[in-house]
Amino acid sequence: MKLKKISSNKMITFLENKGYFVNHIKGSHFVLYKPNIGRVVVPRRKELPIGTILAILREINSTKEELLCWLINY
Numbered sequence: 001m002k003l004k005k006i007s008s009n010k011m012i013t014f015l016e017n018k019g020y021f022v023n024h025i026k027g028s029h030f031v032l033y034k035p036n037i038g039r040v041v042v043p044r045r046k047e048l049p050i051g052t053i054l055a056i057l058r059e060i061n062s063t064k065e066e067l068l069c070w071l072i073n074y
Contacts, residue, residue: 003054003064005047006071011056012042014070018060 012022012030020032020040028044040059043052057064 001068003050003068005050006053007046008042008044008048010071010074011048011053013074014067015040015042015056015060017070018062020060 008030012032015032016022018034019037020034023031023033023039025031025044030042030044031039032042033039037060040056042048042056048056053067054064057067
């Protein structure tokens, strides 16, 4: 299945299911944090570009297949 653009809200929900929580918001960016792992920044947008989605997934050591599976069940 092909990865499509998703909203920042869906990405944040996916990250929260992976154990991250919103630490703070700075301007139009959400900063999520997971203890002993680190932080990840998600820009606030209606649709995140595919490259941004893939960069976030790389940062959290996840795969697009894992995200697609989660989106099907969302």
